[in-house]
Amino acid sequence: RARLSNPVQLEYWEKAWLDRFRALYTAHRELATAWARARDTPGPDADTRLAEAYTAWDGAIEAIDTARREQQASPGLQPAAKDALATLEREWDGVVAHRDYPMVDLDNNAAERAPRRPVVTRKNAYGSRTDDAAALAAAVWTVLGTAEKHGLNTLTYLTAYLDACGRAGGKPPQGTDLDRFLPWLASPDDLATWKQPPG
Structure with missing residues (x-):
C-alpha cells in the first residue's frame, strides 16, 4: 500500500508477507x-486432526512473528515497511488470540460492513435530526441485521412481524408472541418461511 524505495524490493517484500498471511489463513481454516x-x-481421529491443526497454526504464527521481529530490528527498513509492521504490532494480540477462538473469523469484514447501511442512509436522508429518529433507526437496523445474520429474508421477516402487530390491534407482540420472532427461538417452520422471498 505504501512504496518502498525500490519497486523490486517492494514486490519481493509484499509477496513474502502475502505468502505468510496466506499460510496463516489456511491454517486458521483448518483449525476452525x-x-x-x-x-x-x-473422538481420537478428531483429537488428532485438531492437534495437527494447532501445530500448523503455531507454525504460521511463528513464521510471521519471526519475520516481523527481524524486520522491525533492521536498520535499513523503509518508512512504508515500518508503518506496515507498526500496524501489525498494534494488532498482534488480536491476531494471536484467534488460536484460542478458532470459531471466530480472522477477518472482521462483516463488522466493517455492518455500519454501511446506516451511514449511507444518514448521508442520503440525513434523518429527521431527532434523538427519537436515531433510536428508531438503530433499533430497526439491529433487528434487520440480526435477521440477515440468521439467513432470513428481511422483507418477509419484517412483514410477518408487522402482521403480528396488526393482529394485536396495532401493538407490538409481548411475551411468547414476541419470542417467536427471535431467530434463535423461532420454530423451524417460521424460519423456513422467513427465508423465502415475500409473496
Whole structure:
C-alpha cells in the first residue's frame, strides 16, 4: 500500500508477507474445521486432526512473528515497511488470540460492513435530526441485521412481524408472541418461511 524505495524490493517484500498471511489463513481454516469437528463428533481421529491443526497454526504464527521481529530490528527498513509492521504490532494480540477462538473469523469484514447501511442512509436522508429518529433507526437496523445474520429474508421477516402487530390491534407482540420472532427461538417452520422471498 505504501512504496518502498525500490519497486523490486517492494514486490519481493509484499509477496513474502502475502505468502505468510496466506499460510496463516489456511491454517486458521483448518483449525476452525478441526475445532468444529472435535466439538460435534469427538473422538481420537478428531483429537488428532485438531492437534495437527494447532501445530500448523503455531507454525504460521511463528513464521510471521519471526519475520516481523527481524524486520522491525533492521536498520535499513523503509518508512512504508515500518508503518506496515507498526500496524501489525498494534494488532498482534488480536491476531494471536484467534488460536484460542478458532470459531471466530480472522477477518472482521462483516463488522466493517455492518455500519454501511446506516451511514449511507444518514448521508442520503440525513434523518429527521431527532434523538427519537436515531433510536428508531438503530433499533430497526439491529433487528434487520440480526435477521440477515440468521439467513432470513428481511422483507418477509419484517412483514410477518408487522402482521403480528396488526393482529394485536396495532401493538407490538409481548411475551411468547414476541419470542417467536427471535431467530434463535423461532420454530423451524417460521424460519423456513422467513427465508423465502415475500409473496
